[in-house]
Amino acid sequence: MSEHDTLTPQQILRKKAQGEPIGPGEKAHSHRHIIAVLLENSIGALNRVINLFSARGFNLESVTVGETDETSVSRMTIVTTGEDRIIAQVSRQLNRLVDVLEVEDLTSEEYVERELCLLKVSYTSDNRVELLDTLKIFNGKVVDITTDTMTFELAGPTKKINAFIGMMNRYGIEEIARSGRVAMKRALLFGD
Amino acid sequence: MSGAEIFLRSLDAEGVEVVFGHPGGAVIKIYDEMARIKPNFKHVLVRHEQGGAHAAEGYAKATGKVGTVLVTSGPGATNTVTGIADAYMDSVPIVVFTGQVPTQLIGNDAFQECDTIGITRSITKHSYLVRDVRDLASAVKKAYHIARTGRPGPVVVDLPKDVLLAETEFEYPKEVNLRGYRFKDKGDEAKIQRAAAMIAEAEKPLFYVGGGAVNSNGADVLTRIARKARIPVTTTLHGLGAFPENDELSVGMLGMHGTWYANMAVQNADLLIAVGARFDDRVTGKLESWAPHAKIIHIDIDPSSISKNVYVDCAIVGDVLDALTRLEPLVEPCNTGEWLEQVQAWKEECPLMYDHEDGRLRAQYVLERLRRHTKGEAIVVTDVGQHQMWAAQYFQFLHARTHITSGGLGTMGFCFPAAMGAAFGMPDKTVVSVSGDGGFIMNAQELCVAAAHGLPIKVVIINNNFLGMVRQWQELFHEERFSHTDLSDTNPDFVKLAEAHHCVGLRAETPDQVDEVIRKAWAVTDRPAVMEFRVIKEEMVFPMVPAGASTNEMITKRLTPDAFV
Numbered sequence: 050m051s052e053h054d055t056l057t058p059q060q061i062l063r064k065k066a067q068g069e070p071i072g073p074g075e076k077a078h079s080h081r082h083i084i085a086v087l088l089e090n091s092i093g094a095l096n097r098v099i100n101l102f103s104a105r106g107f108n109l110e111s112v113t114v115g116e117t118d119e120t121s122v123s124r125m126t127i128v129t130t131g132e133d134r135i136i137a138q139v140s141r142q143l144n145r146l147v148d149v150l151e152v153e154d155l156t157s158e159e160y161v162e163r164e165l166c167l168l169k170v171s172y173t174s175d176n177r178v179e180l181l182d183t184l185k186i187f188n189g190k191v192v193d194i195t196t197d198t199m200t201f202e203l204a205g206p207t208k209k210i211n212a213f214i215g216m217m218n219r220y221g222i223e224e225i226a227r228s229g230r231v232a233m234k235r236a237l238l239f240g241d
Numbered sequence: 242m243s244g245a246e247i248f249l250r251s252l253d254a255e256g257v258e259v260v261f262g263h264p265g266g267a268v269i270k271i272y273d274e275m276a277r278i279k280p281n282f283k284h285v286l287v288r289h290e291q292g293g294a295h296a297a298e299g300y301a302k303a304t305g306k307v308g309t310v311l312v313t314s315g316p317g318a319t320n321t322v323t324g325i326a327d328a329y330m331d332s333v334p335i336v337v338f339t340g341q342v343p344t345q346l347i348g349n350d351a352f353q354e355c356d357t358i359g360i361t362r363s364i365t366k367h368s369y370l371v372r373d374v375r376d377l378a379s380a381v382k383k384a385y386h387i388a389r390t391g392r393p394g395p396v397v398v399d400l401p402k403d404v405l406l407a408e409t410e411f412e413y414p415k416e417v418n419l420r421g422y423r424f425k426d427k428g429d430e431a432k433i434q435r436a437a438a439m440i441a442e443a444e445k446p447l448f449y450v451g452g453g454a455v456n457s458n459g460a461d462v463l464t465r466i467a468r469k470a471r472i473p474v475t476t477t478l479h480g481l482g483a484f485p486e487n488d489e490l491s492v493g494m495l496g497m498h499g500t501w502y503a504n505m506a507v508q509n510a511d512l513l514i515a516v517g518a519r520f521d522d523r524v525t526g527k528l529e530s531w532a533p534h535a536k537i538i539h540i541d542i543d544p545s546s547i548s549k550n551v552y553v554d555c556a557i558v559g560d561v562l563d564a565l566t567r568l569e570p571l572v573e574p575c576n577t578g579e580w581l582e583q584v585q586a587w588k589e590e591c592p593l594m595y596d597h598e599d600g601r602l603r604a605q606y607v608l609e610r611l612r613r614h615t616k617g618e619a620i621v622v623t624d625v626g627q628h629q630m631w632a633a634q635y636f637q638f639l640h641a642r643t644h645i646t647s648g649g650l651g652t653m654g655f656c657f658p659a660a661m662g663a664a665f666g667m668p669d670k671t672v673v674s675v676s677g678d679g680g681f682i683m684n685a686q687e688l689c690v691a692a693a694h695g696l697p698i699k700v701v702i703i704n705n706n707f708l709g710m711v712r713q714w715q716e717l718f719h720e721e722r723f724s725h726t727d728l729s730d731t732n733p734d735f736v737k738l739a740e741a742h743h744c745v746g747l748r749a750e751t752p753d754q755v756d757e758v759i760r761k762a763w764a765v766t767d768r769p770a771v772m773e774f775r776v777i778k779e780e781m782v783f784p785m786v787p788a789g790a791s792t793n794e795m796i797t798k799r800l801t802p803d804a805f806v
């Protein structure tokens with residue numbers, strides 16, 4: 050008799066509703082979520098949000114933060130992964146914070162995301178042209194140059210940045226700085 | 242006006258009745274102004290800041306108002322941390338004012354500096370560091386508002402010394418403006434209707450009532466609904482008293498040390514109506530197998546409690562009192578005759594019981610005698626351990642706010658200071674403090690404070706000369722290796738300890754001495770009466786669902802340890 054047979058209908062319903070595995074072979078699915086948080090523009094508010102992730106054991110892949118059009122409000126973009134049940138908790142716990150004004154899971158909608166990357170790579174006269182060609186394909190810019198290193202600036206979706214870094218790997222990367230993602234809901238003017 | 246005076250006037254404007262505090266350098270200006278302007282509130286000088294924090298909790302839980310603590314920076318602040326964490330876990334509204342070094346010294350490892358806001362961040366509902374005297378009054382106002390409303394909890398306000406010395410005009414704000422702070426106290430009408438329909442359809446419904454029902458003052462309407470609809474009621478440790486336990490619909494407490502019949506009712510119910518309860522692991526045991534047949538309705542003011550542990554079929558996010566008041570007219574008498582018969586049969590099959598034929602003194606007997614004596618009218622405050630569970634099982638609570646304990650954090654040492662806080666808040670009630678010999682010592686210093694204020698608290702010490710609850714686990718799950726739980730060599734003479742703290746000390750060692758000791762203690766009216774009951778160490782708390790086990794694996798009587806491997 051498999052475990053499935055011993056579950057009551059109510060237990061099966063609960064598991065389904067929480068996205069938990071039911072049969073023996075099934076696994077719970079974890080997804081990446083991008084969550085935008087509007088909060089009071091203060092160190093205390095920022096601290097509370099970050100602290101929440103460690104105190105509650107939520108996964109935190111990247112965080113960016115900056116002012117918005119209103120100086121008293123800042124906007125955080127948080128990238129986290131987890132099962133649906135956990136992500137629902139993340140957003141409820143964020144909403145509970147007194148300094149948090151708004152929480153939006155962008156992944157449940159159409160959104161645009163960008164990340165900025167600065168990458169310093171060493172070059173020789175042999176590979177200089179090749180490097181610059183690659184950079185051009187990725188729509189990047191040279192922002193600094195010395196006799197043996199170049200620093201590139203590249204913006205785009207995280208996937209594109211990853212691909213670019215992959216391409217640069219064989220040239221001897223000296224240093225990378227990535228901003229983490231920022232994201233925004235699409236306005237969807239011509240939506241269906 | 243100085244910041245210190247503004248602070249005091251703000252507390253008066255807020256209607257604070259009592260402040261549990263301890264002075265020190267960073268708050269000396271506040272104490273100085275206190276002597277000068279004589280504010281309306283009473284200041285109680287506690288003898289340890291942890292005691293102050295628990296006293297504020299006891300006051301808050303007994304009265305439903307916000308408790309207030311005032312301490313100095315550094316060690317004064319860190320001493321309150323356990324109390325703050327306790328209040329956070331049990332959703333108790335307290336505001337803790339901590340002194341801080343002057344703003345220009347913050348971060349310099351100044352004398353008696355600590356990062357109070359940082360240390361308490363994950364155990365507070367919110368906190369403020371007041372950097373400008375002009376923000377002081379509004380920080381006080383916001384702190385009380387946040388502590389009291391929504392899901393209650395502790396708020397810390399850190400007060401740098403220079404802010405207390407600075408001068409400005411005083412005006413206590415009339416309103417709070419917190420754009421990010423929202424709570425929903427009115428549940429959706431559609432959900433309430435749906436709940437009523439689910440109740441009408443149920444054949445085996447059960448109320449599962451928690452601390453939120455007490456906090457919202459929802460006990461009376463809950464009682465009316467349960468009686469009208471003929472639905473049995475179980476409560477959590479924090480729900481005790483929300484429904485009278487002498488009613489035939491009551492099945493007592495559920496969970497790890499709940500009654501067998503309450504847990505049987507949970508495991509067989511087809512509908513659980515959770516009212517201000519948070520599906521704690523001491524209640525559910527192994528989640529998967531808990532309440533396997535039940536649809537669940539959950540009324541809770543905190544959306545993050547909903548479906549946190551167990552998926553909920555109908556969630557009413559809002560205040561219990563409001564939701565139940567709107568539910569009441571929609572509920573009709575249910576067809577629960579058979580179900581109630583079944584529940585009654587379970588009650589008879591396995592009632593709470595203990596041996597008493599051998600003539601040795603047991604905690605359960607003491608608690609039963611106390612129950613006879615107090616008739617459900619006293620406020621009973623308990624510590625953490627076996628005595629806590631026996632008190633929950635044997636006292637029979639009839640009214641909300643008559644049972645106060647540390648449940649979520651399980652803080653030994655909570656009891657006596659909390660009882661003292663309750664006594665300050667409810668001077669017309671008899672307050673009974675029930676501790677173990679281990680936990681009592683952890684805040685016994687407050688005895689002299691209660692004596693100084695003439696509080697006639699009835700202080701029960703269930704002395705088994707052991708850290709009994711740990712001993713129980715060692716006996717059941719660790720092959721009787723009683724590692725560091727025997728207190729017989731280190732326990733003080735509790736009668737002398739009481740007397741040294743200006744209290745009356747009494748002792749009973751056999752069952753026939755119990756009533757006499759109780760009678761003598763109740764005759765004391767001007768100070769605490771400490772009653773030491775020397776009970777046997779071998780007694781264990783049953784029933785018991787071993788930690789992490791399924792509720793179906795409940796142990797109802799003493800078995801050999803082999804039964805658990």
Ligand SMILES: Cc1cc2nc3c(=O)[nH]c(=O)nc-3n(C[C@H](O)[C@H](O)[C@H](O)COP(=O)(O)OP(=O)(O)OC[C@H]3O[C@@H](n4cnc5c(N)ncnc54)[C@H](O)[C@@H]3O)c2cc1C
Binds near residue numbers: 520523650652710
């Ligand atoms: C040694 C030991 C053994 C224990 N054994 C048991 C046991 O056998 N059984 C047991 O039950 N507990 C036991 N406990 C206690 C347990 O750990 C939990 O503290 C307790 O079960 C939680 O109670 P609760 O669910 O009522 O929630 P509480 O902690 O009281 O939380 C209240 C809930 O109500 C909500 N709420 C608050 N105000 C309102 C409002 N106005 N309107 C609506 N909702 C509101 C809150 O959001 C929260 O979800 C034990 C503790 C110890 C130390």
Ligand SMILES: Cc1ncc(C[n+]2csc(CCOP(=O)(O)OP(=O)(O)O)c2C)c(N)n1
Binds near residue numbers: 629680705708709
């Ligand atoms: C501050 C603190 N330290 C340790 C514990 C772990 N603990 C839980 S119950 C218990 C034993 C309590 O002994 P006692 O106060 O004598 O009560 P009894 O169980 O004997 O009734 C201990 C050590 C705790 N809950 N709190």
Ligand SMILES: [Mg+2]
Binds near residue numbers: 677703704
């Ligand atoms: Mg003991």
